[in-house]
Amino acid sequence: MRTLTLNERVTLLKSFVNGGRFLKQSPYWAPERMRDWQFARIQKLVTHAMKEIPFYRAHYGAASFELGDLKSWDDFHRLPLVTKDDVIQHFPEGMLKKGANLDDLIVSRSSGSSGKVLDVCYDSQAMITFMLAGLRLYRMGFRYGPLHRQLYIYTSPYPLSSVFGLFPMHFVSTLEEVDKIAAKIEAIRPELLVCYPSHLKQIAPLLSKRATSRLRCISVNSEMSTQAERDAISERWGCPVLDEYSSEELTRIAAQCTCGKYHVFEDINYMETLPPEPGSNLGVLVGTQLHNFAMPMIRYVQNDLGELQSSVCDCGWRFRQLINLQGRKNDSFLMPSGREISSGFLLDATYDILLEWREAVLDFCLIQTGGDQVKLQVVKGSGWSDRIAEEIKQRFNGYFKNEVRFWIEGVEICEKTRSGKRNPILRRIK
Numbered sequence: 001m002r003t004l005t006l007n008e009r010v011t012l013l014k015s016f017v018n019g020g021r022f023l024k025q026s027p028y029w030a031p032e033r034m035r036d037w038q039f040a041r042i043q044k045l046v047t048h049a050m051k052e053i054p055f056y057r058a059h060y061g062a063a064s065f066e067l068g069d070l071k072s073w074d075d076f077h078r079l080p081l082v083t084k085d086d087v088i089q090h091f092p093e094g095m096l097k098k099g100a101n102l103d104d105l106i107v108s109r110s111s112g113s114s115g116k117v118l119d120v121c122y123d124s125q126a127m128i129t130f131m132l133a134g135l136r137l138y139r140m141g142f143r144y145g146p147l148h149r150q151l152y153i154y155t156s157p158y159p160l161s162s163v164f165g166l167f168p169m170h171f172v173s174t175l176e177e178v179d180k181i182a183a184k185i186e187a188i189r190p191e192l193l194v195c196y197p198s199h200l201k202q203i204a205p206l207l208s209k210r211a212t213s214r215l216r217c218i219s220v221n222s223e224m225s226t227q228a229e230r231d232a233i234s235e236r237w238g239c240p241v242l243d244e245y246s247s248e249e250l251t252r253i254a255a256q257c258t259c260g261k262y263h264v265f266e267d268i269n270y271m272e273t274l275p276p277e278p279g280s281n282l283g284v285l286v287g288t289q290l291h292n293f294a295m296p297m298i299r300y301v302q303n304d305l306g307e308l309q310s311s312v313c314d315c316g317w318r319f320r321q322l323i324n325l326q327g328r329k330n331d332s333f334l335m336p337s338g339r340e341i342s343s344g345f346l347l348d349a350t351y352d353i354l355l356e357w358r359e360a361v362l363d364f365c366l367i368q369t370g371g372d373q374v375k376l377q378v379v380k381g382s383g384w385s386d387r388i389a390e391e392i393k394q395r396f397n398g399y400f401k402n403e404v405r406f407w408i409e410g411v412e413i414c415e416k417t418r419s420g421k422r423n424p425i426l427r428r429i430k
């Protein structure tokens with residue numbers, strides 16, 4: 001992501017000073033009021049998408065849906081869905097307004113759960129809303145103040161490292177060695193730690209009491225963790241450990257409050273679930289991003305499973321709750337030494353390759369084929385060379401500490417899971 005311009009920072013600061021009033025009040029709105037607000041927003045968004053975004057014009061045109069046809073929630077729920085492959089296939093020309101300048105937008109690149117690079121562009125106004133929503137999210141855990149230090153372990157830095165010195169944010173790459181990450185926590189002694197649950201488990205034994213003495217809240221994301229795992233860390237360090245559910249496409253989707261419930265951020269996305277399979281209550285989550293007009297995500301298939309429920313929560317928020325969230329389930333690898341390498345780490349490691357050698361690697365799948373064997377399937381592009389193959393090998397041998405035999409296999413199409421889904425990280429052993 002690019003960093004924010006001075007103008008954007010000033011707007012962000014003003015929004016902070018105003019306290020992001022809307023985001024402060026909307027969690028307490030009655031559900032009917034929220035539904036009305038969402039619908040008005042959706043009408044605006046769909047009209048914009050049909051007028052300005054070539055993909056949506058064609059996509060809705062093919063379904064004989066015309067401008068002005070969106071009059072009720074039923075109409076909306078009849079709109080055709082949008083998948084990750086649609087977005088990848090039509091980016092950038094089809095997904096952005098004609099004449100949009102990529103330099104004016106904030107671009108987030110990720111591999112997501114598919115083996116291809118997914119770019120998502122946000123306009124700066126939307127980005128500011130997402131940042132404020134992030135601030136609110138951390139305030140669900142503690143009274144996050146402007147002098148508190150945040151340390152976040154993530155794939156890439158945020159577009160800013162503080163707001164004119166306030167809310168300082170320190171970044172560490174997920175690909176760093178665990179002891180280096182622990183050393184950074186020792187040095188910074190953050191009040192807020194944001195990381196993958198797998199990192200938390202690995203770092204915990206390495207940290208001194210002093211390093212965690214100022215911790216007020218830990219926010220985990222991207223991978224599945226159980227409530228029991230989070231409770232254990234929470235007890236050990238004496239601060240809440242809360243799970244957040246988000247994606248590059250929809251940004252902030254839901255997060256846990258200190259009561260342990262996942263609240264859907266209704267003022268950021270409109271979430272729905274597709275009808276579940278017989279015998280199950282779980283439906284595929286589908287989201288509509290309500291702020292990002294630069295690259296609209298309307299009825300976007302998020303591909304995780306869950307259930308949405310209206311109920312009251314002791315924290316006072318009236319947003320619907322997400323229950324039984326099941327997703328983010330990629331395989332982790334087990335090394336001969338017993339060391340587990342998390343799916344989050346493996347995803348970031350492969351994502352690094354995609355970004356660095358975009359022309360060379362069109363698609364990939366990393367597969368542990370045996371206790372001591374890992375292969376990387378690659379669909380080679382025009383930029384592929386022996387030198388790149390050698391660099392990739394060196395990098396993975398480093399990650400695996402030479403515990404396994406690692407090799408690259410050129411393929412036409414990458415392997416799929418047994419259920420026929422794409423998954424960039426597979427473990428084929430028991």
Ligand SMILES: [Zn+2]
Pocket residue numbers: 257258259261263313314315316317
């Ligand atoms: Zn709550």
